[in-house]
Amino acid sequence: MLVSISINGEPVSREIEPRQLLVHFIRETPGLTGTHWGCDTSNCGACVVLMDGAPVKSCTVLAAMAEGHEIRTVESLEVDGRLDPVQQGFHELHALQCGFCTPGMLMTARALLDENPNPTEHEIRTAISGGICRCTGYKNIVGAIQWAAEHEAAARQGV
Amino acid sequence: MQTPASFEYERATSVDGAIASLQRLGSGARVIAGGHSLLPQMKLRLANPQHLVDINDLHELAYIREADGEVRIGALTRHVDLLRSELLAERLPIFRDAEKVIADPVVRNRGTIGGSLCQADAAEDLSAVCSAVKANVVIRGPGGERTVSMADFHVGPFTTAVGDGELLTEVRIPLRAGAGSAHEKVERRAGDWAIVAASASIWMDSGKIADAGIALSAVGLTTIHLTRAEELLRGKAPSEDLFAQAGEIASTDCSPTPDGRGPVDYKRHLAGVLTARALGRAATRVLRQEA
Numbered sequence: 001m002l003v004s005i006s007i008n009g010e011p012v013s014r015e016i017e018p019r020q021l022l023v024h025f026i027r028e029t030p031g032l033t034g035t036h037w038g039c040d041t042s043n044c045g046a047c048v049v050l051m052d053g054a055p056v057k058s059c060t061v062l063a064a065m066a067e068g069h070e071i072r073t074v075e076s077l078e079v080d081g082r083l084d085p086v087q088q089g090f091h092e093l094h095a096l097q098c099g100f101c102t103p104g105m106l107m108t109a110r111a112l113l114d115e116n117p118n119p120t121e122h123e124i125r126t127a128i129s130g131g132i133c134r135c136t137g138y139k140n141i142v143g144a145i146q147w148a149a150e151h152e153a154a155a156r157q158g159v
Numbered sequence: 160m161q162t163p164a165s166f167e168y169e170r171a172t173s174v175d176g177a178i179a180s181l182q183r184l185g186s187g188a189r190v191i192a193g194g195h196s197l198l199p200q201m202k203l204r205l206a207n208p209q210h211l212v213d214i215n216d217l218h219e220l221a222y223i224r225e226a227d228g229e230v231r232i233g234a235l236t237r238h239v240d241l242l243r244s245e246l247l248a249e250r251l252p253i254f255r256d257a258e259k260v261i262a263d264p265v266v267r268n269r270g271t272i273g274g275s276l277c278q279a280d281a282a283e284d285l286s287a288v289c290s291a292v293k294a295n296v297v298i299r300g301p302g303g304e305r306t307v308s309m310a311d312f313h314v315g316p317f318t319t320a321v322g323d324g325e326l327l328t329e330v331r332i333p334l335r336a337g338a339g340s341a342h343e344k345v346e347r348r349a350g351d352w353a354i355v356a357a358s359a360s361i362w363m364d365s366g367k368i369a370d371a372g373i374a375l376s377a378v379g380l381t382t383i384h385l386t387r388a389e390e391l392l393r394g395k396a397p398s399e400d401l402f403a404q405a406g407e408i409a410s411t412d413c414s415p416t417p418d419g420r421g422p423v424d425y426k427r428h429l430a431g432v433l434t435a436r437a438l439g440r441a442a443t444r445v446l447r448q449e450a
Contacts, residue, residue, distance in 0.1 A: 001168065018168035018211070021198075040161040041199055042266060043350075054239075054268045060198050061269070064168045065191070065213055108265065129349040130263030 005066045007032065008076040018064050023047045025063035026073060034074040034103050045131030048104035049073050055111045057130070074103035077110065085151050086110050089144035097135035104131050109145045117156075118149055163201035170213045174299065174328065177214050182301050182324035184210045190326060191215075192235055193269035195262070196278040220273070220328060223247060232330040234273025238262070241272060251292055251332060252444060253340035253358060257284045260342075263350035273327045276312070279319045282352045282377040286313065288342055289330060290374035290384050291358035297329040298322075306331070309384075316380045335370075337363035339445035343433040344376075347420060353377040354420045355429040357409065359437035361392065363445045368392045373405065373438070377420075378413035378430050385409055388434065397442040399435075406435035 004013040005025065012029050026035045026049065035058060038046030042060040049058045050072035058071075077084035086109045089095065096102045105128060112119055112127040119127070124145050125138070133141060171177035181188050187209035191197055200206040214220065220235035223244045230250055232241070241247060242258035261267060261284050275285040276296065289296075290309040298305050298321050307320045314320060321327050344356035356376040362369045371392040373385040388408040395401055415426035 017165065019163045019165055021162065040202065042195055045263075045265060048265055051268075055265045056269055057195075057265055060195050060266075062168065062191075062194065062198070062211075062213075064170075065194065065215060067170075127264055130265035 001064065003063050003067050005063065005069070005071055007071045008073055009070075016063055018062065020063045021059055022049070022061040022063045022066050022071070023058040025066070026058060026071065032073055032075055036100055036103050038100065038104075039132075043132065044101070045104040045108065045128075046101050048107045048131065050107055050111055053111065053114065055108045055130075072107070074106055077106060084110065085148040085155075086113065086145065088151070089147035090141070093140045093144040093147055095136060095140040095144035096133075101131055101133045101135075105133065105141055109141075109148065112145070113149055113152060117152060119145070121146070161202035163198065164204060164207055166201075166208055167210045168213065169210070170216060172216060174217055174220065174326065177212055177217065178299060178301055178324065178326050180210075180212050181326065184212070186323045188212055188323075190277070192271040192274040193237065194274075195266050195270045196274060196280065196283075214326070225250070225334070228334050230332045230334060232272055232332075234271065234327050234329060236272050238267035238270045238272075238275075239264070242267065250334060251338075251340055253288050253292060253342045253360065253441075256342035257288050257344070257356075257358070260284070260344045260346065266350070272330060276330070277319055277321055277327055279313055279317050279381070281316060281379055281381050281383075284342065284344065284353065284356055284358070284376055286382040287356060287358040287374035287376040289332075290382055291342075291360045291372040292332050292340060293360070293372050294330050294332045296327055297331065298325050299328045300325040304328070313381045335362050337369065337445055339363070339441040339443070339448070341437045341440035341444065343437040343440070345429055345433065352420075355413075355415070355426050355433055357430065357433035357437045359434065359441045361397070361438065361441045361445065363397070363442075366396055368395055368397055371438075373409070373434060375409060375413050375430055375434070378415040378426055380414075383413050385412055385434070387412055392438075397438075399439065402435040402438040402442075403431075405438055406431035406433075409434035 036046035038044040047058040189208035220233040222233040247254040340360040360372040375383040388405040410427040410431035
């Protein structure tokens with residue numbers, strides 16, 4: 001079947017089997033291997049992308065189900081060579097080691113801050129509870145998201 | 160790589176259209192909503208539908224409203240919306256209790272109440288919640304609608320009263336005076352299935368328990384409806400001791416199996432403690448309303 005999905009604002013159309021999962025549709029699009037394919041069971045959260053602004057696990061969505069929806073992947077965060085504040089926060093606070101969970105964590109963090117610009121530590125920990133990181137113990141990830149929230153708030157005040 | 164076996168996919172554009180497709184396709188067809196139970200099952204070949212009918216565009220099935228003395232929840236209402244609903248938090252707080260601990264926030268963006276009930280996994284929380292609040296579900300087929308009580312909804316493991324060619328469209332929860340409800344769950348880690356969960360509702364009248372609804376998740380082949388414990392409570396004044404007795408019945412009347420989440424005696428112990436706790440919190444909520 002022919003499926004057309006808007007990914008990072010660009011329409012992508014491809015002939016696929018109905019059983020193709022969204023994560024594979026995304027990763028088979030040239031240049032979009034940032035979304036990681038992890039546990040395949042909707043447990044690990046490495047494959048999280050935004051669907052109409054809400055984080056979803058793309059290993060548990062059929063590509064066909066995403067037709068007509070706006071998908072946003074980790075590649076959309078950096079704009080004109082400038083990192084998104086959540087990416088910058090991960091860099092500043094060393095919130096990754098192997099980096100496998102990072103794209104899912106970044107997209108989950110981005111969605112959280114879009115909805116709640118000033119989350120508490122508890123709200124951050126709840127928001128990322130669908131992602132598994134085996135390197136950091138989460139502490140630096142939470143710190144990085146707090147860093148992003150603070151810098152976004154400062155940037156808003158500066159405007 | 161885990162990928163489902165091949166199937167044909169179609170997207171429904173109306174409720175009647177979905178039912179017509181399900182009628183035409185027969186027993187090889189399954190409805191897909193959030194897909195967070197069905198797709199993992201299909202990857203493991205535990206479910207092998209030849210056709211999927213996607214109902215995610217049927218926005219008319221996504222709502223939570225109060226009408227005619229009931230709270231009515233559309234089948235396509237997602238967990239995130241059940242969690243955030245102020246109407247539910249006020250009228251039926253058991254839903255917010257449960258939704259805080261169902262899977263994780265990302266999964267809750269997709270999963271639906273209709274999907275949870277139709278999946279009929281005994282470890283799933285909302286089936287017990289809906290049993291405890293004595294909900295009815297509306298099932299629509301080509302000949303019209305029928306209403307089925309939660310007591311008759313689960314006919315076996317992963318099997319419900321929804322037949323081929325039918326669609327669950329709505330959950331209706333009667334609102335009765337003096338109501339309190341609560342859900343208690345113990346899980347090994349954030350987002351996991353319950354080791355055991357207990358759902359409880361009580362309805363008070365003149366200081367006595369007029370009626371109660373109690374159900375357990377993850378301790379049997381289906382959701383366990385504790386009718387003997389409900390019978391014990393009727394007509395009595397709420398007390399810690401009474402709820403502990405109901406807990407003892409829960410420990411006896413469940414039928415857990417040993418697995419990675421724990422041995423049988425531990426699960427029976429949890430069933431008792433969580434039942435007593437859920438009843439206690441439900442009673443506190445009634446009293447707080449009345450104060």
